[in-house]
Amino acid sequence: MRAMICGYYGQGNGGDEALLVTLLQMLPANVTPVVLSANPALTQERYGVEACPARAWPEIWQQLRRADLFIWGGGSLMQDATSWTSPLYYAGLMALAQSLGLQTLAWGQGIGPLRRPWTCWLTRWVLGRCSEVSVRDQASAALLKQWHIPALLAPDPVWALQAKPGDGSLALPENRVAVNLRRHPSLTPERLQCLGEALRDFQNATQAHICLVPFQKSQDWAMAEALTRHLPGNYQIVYREDPRELMALFQGVRLTIGMRLHSLIMAAAMGSPCFALSYDPKVKQLMQDVGLPGWELQTLPTDALVISETWQAYFQDNQALSQEERQNLRQQATEHRTLLTRLCAN
Template sequence: MKNVFIFGYYGFKNLGDEAILSSIVKMIKEKHSGLEISALSYNVKYTKSTHKINGVSRNSIKDIFNAIRKSDLVISGGGSLLQDATSSRSLIYYLAIISIAKLLKKPVLFFCNGFGPIKKSLNKYLASKVINKVDKIVLRDLQSKKLMEEIGITKPIEVTTDATFCLNSVNEKRVKEIIKNENIPHDKPLVGVSVRPWKIGQNFINTMAKFGDYVISQGLNVVFIPMQASKDEEISKRIINHMDNRAYILKNEYTPEEMLGIIGVLDILVAMRLHALIFAAIKEIPMIGLEYDPKVQSFLDIVDQKNGGKVETLDFLNLCIEFDNILKDRYNESQKLHDRVEKLKKNSKINYDILGKMLK
């Protein structure tokens, strides 16, 4: 029996990363049902129960080494794993996993990854040395390809789309059940807001609170959507506490498939989180991105949707103007998304083919 080892930011209950893992596992099982699949994880029990695969503790060098040694293919299945915007430590950690795999002569596939930014010269050098040893590089966007080439990657790079474009949501009955259990009213159009901790000052909190009140004044309801509850809840509640009107927040944790269904009942999404935006695109829900990382603008360009501004300098008036434009033209925005997303779903089929060839 063949073994596949997937590494990424898994087990932290970040729905974007968990959606990526769900999608890769789905593709592998559809191509080769008899494979043994293992994934790097912060929470091995969670990964086993959620994805029905083996979990490998990210804190055990011995377990990681053994998982790679037993594998026939090592997949980098993260989003933008290789970057130093958060810290150099994370970058070095993932480069080390790739290096171990190549030391053990295992084929390595970069699968639908984002890339960068990498700012430090030493990190660029290390990344280029390691990545040029990878067997196959598949990225999710052209900006990532450009950044890779800028640091000296000479291997061929293929650009397709994010792995999650093959994800299916739970059925409508389950979505209605969730909305009811969360006590979210559906008497008015619903606007979702997804924010995350970042280098955020009081201006961002005040602007988003004021914006939430503005949306409600236009006759809509607002629901905050934590994509990683342990991190997003606090910043969401800070904004809600600064609002004059009542906003809602999802209180329970959900699977990627459930969250895709929840986002599918929105009328508009305003989000920092990339995979909240991707979920909206899959469901053809018009969106406004809030840019904290270049990957947000890169995706908005792909789906031709609006950027509400950089989070550090977010402007209330500009955000309201973008929102009003979408609100007035929701149908056409949704149609525009439909055309873009159909192309992305076709690219997702290319991902299946690439994976199939690497698993032969």
Template sequence: MTVDLDGARRVLVVGNFGNGNTGDEALLARALTELAPGAQVSVLSRNPRLVEWTHGVAARPMTAVSFAAGLRWCDAVLVVGGGMFGSGLPPLVRLLPTVVEATNKAGRATFYLAVGVYPGTPPAVLRKLRSAAVFGRLTVRDNLSARTLGVPVPVVGDLALKLAPASTEAANLALAGAGVEAKAPLLLLSLKALPDTGRMAVLRETCLLAASRWRERGGEVAALALSTHADYGLGLAHRDAALAAALDLPVIGPQLPPALAKAVVGRAAGVLGLRLHALVFAAGMGVPFAGFDWEEKSRAFLAEYGGTVLGSAADWIDTITEVAAP
């Protein structure tokens, strides 16, 4: 993977960081390893202190004034991926390609690293992203993003796939802290709330049946919480840990350092997830995984990395012995 910032020494990194989502922090952790040794970094963040504690780099608040000051300070802008571009873009994300293009024209290096670009991205945003791709300033994380752009562009995979995990000993301590002995084969469930109540009922039923079947076979079951809050504007009652508690499962996380979260996944015998980065961590650690293809990014990942796609509880019961039986 190559990030071409023309030898820049002061890099402003932009993405959804400091927002309590372990997957996004994993993207930042991996991206920082791609920068030139000695580069000064400032991360635009929703929670600068949290980013500084997690990653050991300088951060600044995600405000218009701070962003403008960061653009004056830097000699390069690095936009780090995730499911950044698609339908329903927030105003700031919609404006970002315009700002990046203007920054490039002003003489600063710019690069989009492993971004997701999905159907529904507004045409004006797509045009600017395509221009960056044509001039070698953009890579994407999956083939769906490349097809959406419609121009030749490197597909580099999700950055978290190659994030170095923490030690097995650290993972065991994290599990023990959540009351999980992990002496028997461990099934990790990664829950996420959706606004579709029908799908949430399917998710709940699938997880309950999977947990029951796994325990019958002598295994342990726990939940991995990868976000402090619920997506789609849903309330705290729908956050990952609350969903797991409603299923009476021990919970590891949230707010795990990304390398530790990946190491915890590496201790599992199988992962069933709706959160994308539970699946990404599993693929990166060689752990069998299964998930629902209800979001564009998850559908693309499952198609490219061979995870089992689940549509109902029956699907999981039918495939559990092939996916990750104790």
């Protein structure tokens, strides 16, 4: 059986790469995956799968004609907050697969934000024609219920990702804090300055080693470098391309301060206490679903000392998700596999 897998792959985004690896872990053994990727050579080399250029339409057409199953492989693919062309691309591929009579699966999806009536209509139309749908949060499930589209609700699949330690060449101190920021309009220069000052004060008070963890170089690296200008020392920027090694970085971290959804999921899954800086409804939804503390960036305190003292309290409190809670989330996340098993048995 051949399955074409479509997502935001080959773009250097650690969270989306983690979704791909988790999906590949869950695929039944009788399935040969073909991954649409912006960097097919790297995807093929790193994961040992066949890959196809994500915009090579003649090749995509040929691959679809040979496929049995088409999968949206996790993430917020149908949203128009960043671009109106993105939902058009993903929905177009799904509609093409459906017109060819393939079984189609929207897997581990977070739906929205959908701010335009036509993107909302398009999303409802293609999801209503899918063979199976699974979503990762309550808001997406509620929207599909309103649309009368049946869907499996389970936590984000990355909760079930199997971490893999790196080669051991990087020795990290025990008293460490992980920080992930990404470029976003809500993270204004003034807020970034305030966060940098707060992190400096926090480090002076706790003597913590600061690990700045970019998930996507193009958006996160500059934010990490901006924070280093506030720190007196005892920090490093740690980047991992393999999502399994990226997840392993959070083992033993005393506190994770994260913007990206999957920085928080990976850290929480590895037993690190988390503090969220929400820039998107999906992060706010995670905070509600799992009970993570944090602020929305638009309501971030303007006093760096208030931010620092709040982080210090969570650093000292050290309240991570319990082992039982993490195990339950991992187990529930594996429910996304049931749809794969069912479709691939047909």
